[in-house]
Amino acid sequence: MRPTTKEIIARIGETDQLFLDGNTPELALERADLRLQLVTISQVHQEQVHFLQEAIVLLEQGRVEFEEIPLELYINLSLHLAKAYMIYFELTKENRYALITQQILKPMTNYEHADIYFFLAYASASKKEPAMTRHWLNKYSKSSNFDLELVDQHPAFEEYRQQEWFIQTLRRQMH
Template identity: 80%
Template sequence: MRLTTKQIITRIGETDQLFLQGNSPELALERADLRLQLVTLSQVRQEQVHFLQEAIVLLEQSRVEFEEMPLSLYINLSLHLAKAYMIFFELTKENRYAIITQQIMKPMVNYGHGDILFFLAYAYASNKEPSLTRHWLSKYAKTKEFDLELLQQHPAFEDYRSLDWFKTILKSRMH
């Protein structure tokens, strides 16, 4: 169930109060995620930028502030951070946000999580780098996180849909 704007704002207030009592990586993730939800609901660019900036600060800080956390939580924080930067890219079309996403995700490739590979492909596609887009999509297609529908519909891959290698990736997962 998707929360309404009012419910999200209420929950932000609650989580901000919890933060004053003590922070945790889980709380930081929830606080950032709520702000990312507001970005998608807002139609005002200035609001979107504000909430994106808040989410990025929360996620960046939590990745370095807590020395020990489960790897899955660290990956989740990092994926949310990549998502925030790519939303920033979509809003501004500034390549630096896609490059930042690449810098966040590349050192994490060895964790074997498909969404890391997806964000790398997305960032390289956004920067118009077809060979690296192909490389990361090929790796992504071999993971359990592979989402055929997402790949078929995501606007970042529009320029690649007619290419043979892209069709081959899709066909490899249709069966």
């Protein structure tokens, strides 16, 4: 069950109080995630942009503020940051947000994390880069966490659904 707006706002207040006692990467991630939840609930463009901006600042800060941070947590902060920028892209249709997503995640491809490949494919598709979309979807399709339904239904890949390489990529995963 999804938390209500009231519950999310109450938790934001609690986590903001915890922040006053000291920040941690985990707290930065939670504080940003709460704001991203508000973005998806809100129907008001200005509110969405406001909460996105707050989430982005918290995630950027969480990625650079700490000297020691577990790799999985750093990847999680980076993926949330990519998600925030892609939501920004969806709201504005400005390619620069997809480009920022690529700039955040490309240096992290050596970790061979499925979600990194997915977001790079999503950003490439959003920027109308078919070769890079194919490249990243191919890498994503070979990962153990490949989500066939997500790729098949995601609107970013709509214009590729009839292309042979896309069909073959999905077909390989069905078997």
